[in-house]
Amino acid sequence: MRTHGWSGATPADDAEAIARILDEARRVLDRTGGDISITDVARGLGVTRQTVYRYFPTAEALLVATAVAQVGPFLDLLAAHLDGISDPADAVVEGIAYTLEQISEEKYLGMVLAQGRASAFSAGVTSDTALTFGRAILERFGVDWDEAGLSGAAFDELVEHMLRIVQSFVIDPGRPPRSGVELRNYLRTWVAPAVDRMRVPDRAS
Known part of the structure; x- marks a missing residue:
């Protein structure tokens, strides 16, 4: 896992990185009512879009994972x-x-x-x-x-x-x-x- 970005608070491991991405994605979903943008999630986390894509290759994959995590x-x-x-x-x-x-x-x-x-x-x-x-x-x-x-x-x-x-x-x-x-x-x-x-x-x- 790269240590770049994350608004100065680097995750301890990949599991924490994924959890933080999903948590930010949930906030984006709650704000937009169902639409999700990798750019918005990355901006909220203080990372590049490439960092989010490393864990979730598409916005759709991130949307599904976020929804499943919230059921x-x-x-x-x-x-x-x-x-x-x-x-x-x-x-x-x-x-x-x-x-x-x-x-x-x-x-x-x-x-x-x-x-x-x-x-x-x-x-x-x-x-x-x-x-x-x-x-x-x-x-x-x-x-x-x-x-x-x-x-x-x-x-x-x-x-x-x-x-x-x-x-x-x-x-x-x-x-x-x-x-x-x-x-x-x-x-x-x-x-x-x-x-x-x-x-x-x-x-x-």
Whole structure:
């Protein structure tokens, strides 16, 4: 890590540099309402644009990383909403439905998931950003994934499957869009059985 700039307060390492870039990017996003400029972020940090580009090659990459870093409060709300649901299929159904319903309410969640060039899905549901976000969602569920037989490769496939479902609803919510009971009934019919099929037979209830 270069020690040039940083308004005289050099980060101790790359991890601190990234954290400070993301923090400044969040301030820029809050000020602009959703637009981000590498120039503005660099100016706020007292570094050159090249310094920011060293960690984030494009403004889009920085926007996605910033939004993902700010969805912690939503994940806390999700965990509280799903409290008491221990069945994997029920948790996945409610988790998908609740996430879709909150996109318009949670600013940073919307940046991560809403249709557009800058989102966790911009590089596809198997991108590192999307999969990291998907794992963060499932890990907040009150489900013993190991006990259900959904660990390792099976858990990774479940993350991918959930993201593919979310992506499809983000791209095309339906005409008219499903919500509430109708959305959950649809997911119970078509998504829950897939989750159950992935479970170890003698552990499935």
